[in-house]
Amino acid sequence: MSTLPEGLDLSDERVPKASFSTIDFALLEARDAAELKHLLRACQTHGFFYLNFDNSESTKAIVNEKTRVQNFMKEYFAQATEVKMKDHLGIKTKGYIPYGTFTGLKKGDWRTVEHLMVGGLAETLCAAILTILSVISQLFKSYLDRCNYVVSVMLGALSDVLEVPASKRFDRGHDTSKPCDTTLAMLSYPLDIGETLQEHTDIGSMTVLFSHEFGLQVLAPETHQWEFVEPRDRHAVINVGDALRFMSDKQLYSCVHRVIRATGAYASPHRYSLAFLRRPEQEFKYKDTEGKELTAKEWHDSKYKIYYTPHEEQDSRVLLGGMERVLSGTAHNVAVTA
Ligand SMILES: O=C(O)CCC(=O)C(=O)O
Numbered sequence: 001m002s003t004l005p006e007g008l009d010l011s012d013e014r015v016p017k018a019s020f021s022t023i024d025f026a027l028l029e030a031r032d033a034a035e036l037k038h039l040l041r042a043c044q045t046h047g048f049f050y051l052n053f054d055n056s057e058s059t060k061a062i063v064n065e066k067t068r069v070q071n072f073m074k075e076y077f078a079q080a081t082e083v084k085m086k087d088h089l090g091i092k093t094k095g096y097i098p099y100g101t102f103t104g105l106k107k108g109d110w111r112t113v114e115h116l117m118v119g120g121l122a123e124t125l126c127a128a129i130l131t132i133l134s135v136i137s138q139l140f141k142s143y144l145d146r147c148n149y150v151v152s153v154m155l156g157a158l159s160d161v162l163e164v165p166a167s168k169r170f171d172r173g174h175d176t177s178k179p180c181d182t183t184l185a186m187l188s189y190p191l192d193i194g195e196t197l198q199e200h201t202d203i204g205s206m207t208v209l210f211s212h213e214f215g216l217q218v219l220a221p222e223t224h225q226w227e228f229v230e231p232r233d234r235h236a237v238i239n240v241g242d243a244l245r246f247m248s249d250k251q252l253y254s255c256v257h258r259v260i261r262a263t264g265a266y267a268s269p270h271r272y273s274l275a276f277l278r279r280p281e282q283e284f285k286y287k288d289t290e291g292k293e294l295t296a297k298e299w300h301d302s303k304y305k306i307y308y309t310p311h312e313e314q315d316s317r318v319l320l321g322g323m324e325r326v327l328s329g330t331a332h333n334v335a336v337t338a
């Protein structure tokens, strides 16, 4: 999909860093007109941005909480495989998911990331995790509630700035009391196993991601080249997912991304990332990239199936949510302005 200059290694510091906007969450909470436009522009261009919580009294604690969750993750993944396998529920979307479950970056590669996935929202939280203590579950509950609030504010803000009629607002279909496939994915990519996550777009409405190490790359909409997402300690990386792209009649941009094993100056012995993947209620309906009506659950299930289908049998329309047509310039709404 992208052509690189001769001799450029895709994984080292010569690969450019993406120039995303930094949005101030407190200004979104206050519905500051200029910041709403800033948010909209970020979602219409890259579909990715940094979010700064420092000025938000309601939410600044998220930075400390994510550090505590990251510390938990490091201890969790350091356990022996037999211990972690006690949390393996025999399904691919909840609990502990060992290496080799999903396809990797290179064709034929399955030895990629290990996951611990906490499915559902706070109410059903931790049902999947058998090895952790109740004090930890309080932390998860608080962290998930906060992430959920962050996404609700952003969906509301985007609906307001686009003056979306009530019947089409993006915060519809996000009732936390209804069944949904929202999850908190904790991901571990040790150097000796390989650090690759196949290129994809996210299934849901929005993702709130924290990571300290290089590895995440986006396919830049302007150049169609891979660029690194620079890790920041205090800022979340936010991206638009398929559901929000579909709900917005494709006005908002769900950017293709992947994880590569960073080398050279960007190398680290072990990469961890924490991804809150917000998805609409299971029964919520929207039209996919082909104009076909389906439920959020149907889209979720068909996309996960692709993640564990061999590369040669994968349907790229599902894997990339229609973005492959945008990127190759065949769709009508290529959003590439600055
Ligand atoms: O590990 C990362 O930085 C990204 C993970 C990701 O893209 C995902 O879970 O959908």
Ligand SMILES: [Fe+2]
Pocket: 200, 201, 202, 257
């Ligand atoms: Fe992703």
